[in-house]
Amino acid sequence: MPHLYIIAGEVSGDTHGSGLIKELLALDPALKISGLGGPRMVEAAGKGIDDWVETAGVVGLWEVLKMYGYFKKRFNATVAAVMQQRPDAVVLVDYPGFNLRVAKELRAQGYTGKIIYYISPQVWAWKKGRVKTMAKVLDLMICIFPFEKEFYEKSGLPTEFSGHPMVDRVETLRRNWEREPGLVGWFPGSRKNEVKRLFPIMLQASQAIRMVQPNVRFAVSAANENLAGLMREMADAAAFPEAKRWIEVGTVYDLMQRAQVGAVASGTATLEAACFGLPYALVYQVNGLTYAVAKTVVRIKNIGIINVLAQRDVVKELVQGGLTSDTLAAEMVELLTNEVTRRNLQEDLAEVVATLGQGGAYRRAAETVMAVL
Known part of the structure; x- marks a missing residue:
């Protein structure tokens, strides 16, 4: 009976991991699956998956450093588990800070099974030199953006483009x-530290927008009830109790289709918004140390994947010091009041989304994994 060990460490990775697992088990119901993930992977694979994403899904250098002891312990335990269980293959789902180290350490300790990476780490954005190391320790890269296949294969790493899972998911939610x-x-993000930084700016921008557009309305997407509670507390702290009535829980995809315009925290949600055709601005703000370090390693002009795919500025990026209540309000007013700007942005978004494949991404990824086995 083939055995796969799968590692995901974030909410998005849990989603992709569960989609992959379902297709793998559809191809081979006898497949044994274990590893680290989240509730969706547990639901798909059963008790062999250890749910850790709520703790593991932190963002930012400083935030990770504060949890160094936890991650070191988890790292050692994960490597030990793989070496003890000796699965036929290890599938690493995104989460490069942890997963690439695991891959390297497994090879150093003599693991001879296949190591497959699913959802490419964005080394093309920050450390292109790392690809050579990846080519030495990985057997296969399965990427979800079309340009990544050529990028990795230039370094000798076998790579398959499976298409982006977002295409399938959006169609079921449209x-x-x-x-x-x-x-x-x-859309202030799905992590507590994102919401803490972005939602107060959104509250202030709302007041500024109202000064120009008195009839404007607002809605806020909270990823879960805990974050919704945090937002309500922040609205009270800002003496803006009305904002508590804007907060919706679990309606992110509906709101992306209802809103005329929006502002979306950098990350997976920006691609989701593009797939739904929402005219939006990207917003991003992190700890100052984290940002300073990131600036020394990031090799690309844009952080938004839509702009990276288009190789030009399609979506407005309001980043770090460039994100204030005034700049955010100005961008929202422009999108609200200028129909030509909105229409052009939607057309550009549709053009970029069309490059992501025609659906069936998880099935193609699963077939690729099974072919390697």
Whole structure:
């Protein structure tokens, strides 16, 4: 009975990991699957998956350093588990800070099974030289962006483009709704530290937008009830109790289709918003130390994947010091009041999304994994 050990460490990785697991088990119901992931992977694979994503999914250098002891312990335990269980293959799902180290250490300790990476780490953005090391320790890269295949294969790493899973998911969530004129959607992220930094700016921007567009309405997407509670506390602290009525829980995809315009925290949600055709601005702000370090290693102009794919500025990026309540309000007012700007942005988004494949991404990725086995 083939045995796969799968490692994911974030909410998005849990989603992709579960999609892959379901297709793998559809191809071979006898497949044994264990590893690290989240609730969706546990649901898909059963008790062999250890749910750790709520703790593991932190963002930022400083935030990770504060948890160094935890991650070191988890790292050692994970490597030991793989070496003891000797699975036929290890599948690493995104989460490069942890997963690439695991791959390197497994090879150093003599693991001879296949190591497959699914959802490419964005080394093309920060450390291109690392690809040579990846080519030595990995057997296969399965990427979800079309340009990545050529990038990795130049370094001798066998690579397959499976298509982006977002294409499939969006089709199941699409509604035939008309966008609501004057509705601004706020998407401050799915992590506590993101919400703490971005939501106060969104609250201040809301007041500034109202000064120019008195009839504007707002809605806020909270990833879960805990974050919704945090947002309500922040609205009270800002003496803006009305904002508590804007908060919705678990309606992110609906709001992306209802809102006329929006602001989306950098990350997976920006691609989701693009797939739904939401005219939006990307917002991003982290700890100053984290940002300073990132600037020394990032090799590309843009951080938004839509702009990276397009190789030009399609979506406005309001980043770090460039993100203030005034700059955010100005961008929202422009999108609200300028129909030509909105329409052009939606057309550009559709053009970029069309490069991501025609669906069936998880099935193609699973077939690739099984072919390696």
